[in-house]
Amino acid sequence: MTSSHQITAGFLPLLDSAILVAAKEKGFAAEQDIELRLVRERSWATIRDRLAVSHFDVAHILGPMPIACNLGLTAPAPRMIVPMALGLGGNAVTVSADVWSEMAACGASPDLDAHASGLALRRVIDNRNGERLRFGVVHPYSGHNYELRYWLSASGIDPDKDVEIGVLPPPDMADALTSGLIDGYCAGEPWNTLGVLHNRAHLATVKAAIWKSSPEKVLGVNSRWADGHPEALAALLRALYTASRWCADIRNHEELAKLLAKPAYVDRPLESLLPALTGLLHIGGKETLSIKDFFVPNAKAATFPWKSHALWFYTQMVRWGHIRHTAEHQQIANDTYRPDIYRSALKALDVSMPAASSKVEGALKVETPVGSSGALTLGPDGFFDGGLFDPDDVDSYIASQARR
Structure with missing residues (x-):
């Protein structure tokens, strides 16, 4: 039929x-x-x-x-x-074993805290006396590129001057790291897990730490x-x-x-896919870490x-x-x-949906029930640097970023 x-x-x-x-x-x-x-x-x-x-x-x-x-x-x-x-969610920033070793010596956090890892990376870059690290992203117009740049910039690293950022297909990231073509990458799963399991890579931080519920x-x-x-x-x-x-x-x-x-x-392989689904990720050096809301499908x-x-x-x-x-x-x-279109299509399923079409990003510090029924929970959705984005004041947000 x-x-x-x-x-x-x-x-x-x-x-x-x-x-x-x-x-x-x-x-x-x-x-x-x-x-x-x-x-x-x-x-x-x-x-x-x-x-x-x-x-x-x-x-x-x-x-x-x-x-x-x-x-x-x-x-x-x-x-x-x-x-x-x-x-x-679902992304991570992964670096070579050598870069992670340098970051760890400069105070990178074992729990992949975005603030501590970012400051450690800045110290690593400062110690290299102008030798720029190279990072891979999957496309110029990608969440990967923008979250990597946001993390770097908020950590005191100029993404256009202090490092090099190039584009590679996701399946090529780990091999490019092993060959020395790049020193790190921001990609979706399973390419971070595969880099850790087979290419001696180490996670530096994760999307869920840079911007929660992003x-x-x-x-x-x-x-x-x-x-x-x-x-x-x-x-x-x-x-x-x-x-x-x-x-x-x-x-x-x-x-x-x-x-x-x-x-x-x-x-x-199955073992490269399960970690991101469960949130128990291989982070490097045979270590695992439970990361809340690493990937959220519903x-x-x-x-x-x-x-x-x-x-x-x-x-x-x-x-x-x-x-x-x-x-x-x-x-x-x-x-x-x-x-x-989303609301119209799902009305027949009687699911809880947001009443608004926009929200202030970064405003929810904890999980928060919303709506009269409280059946829908949002957040936390914070940026790691405490930033807020008000979609009703785009001009001010753009101006504030230009000054940073």
């Missing part, structure tokens, strides 16, 4: 493709009368290009990339919308397809939300890791496409010279994320 909706989705072999994989493999897409075809790609640029030429209808994609496309920063540039996020991958949708297939898109969001609940259940973590380990998906409104997340990404594009700040550019970034 033919499904009502045929949807082709691109993805990269990363742990945070989990919701798409579970939607297909556990039948949540089929329950919504969707024939979901998943196509694995090697680079984010290819994902973008295939969305542009309609080879893909939707894709697992970097949170800032649809904004960059809509701003004309990358070509070919499909017009895109983001009606759903695919989870929170955005990462999203569902990027070709807006032409979305305009022509609203029912299919709504059905897909329902399937993905149901999949996110399944992925969040600790009883399903081993099965999820086995699904992701298949050759068609992440194609890496709780804390993890799939909600907050406009404040989109606008924070936009401020970083401005901060690092990727785009000039104008009211028009800000509006384009704001309009890329579509919580209205």
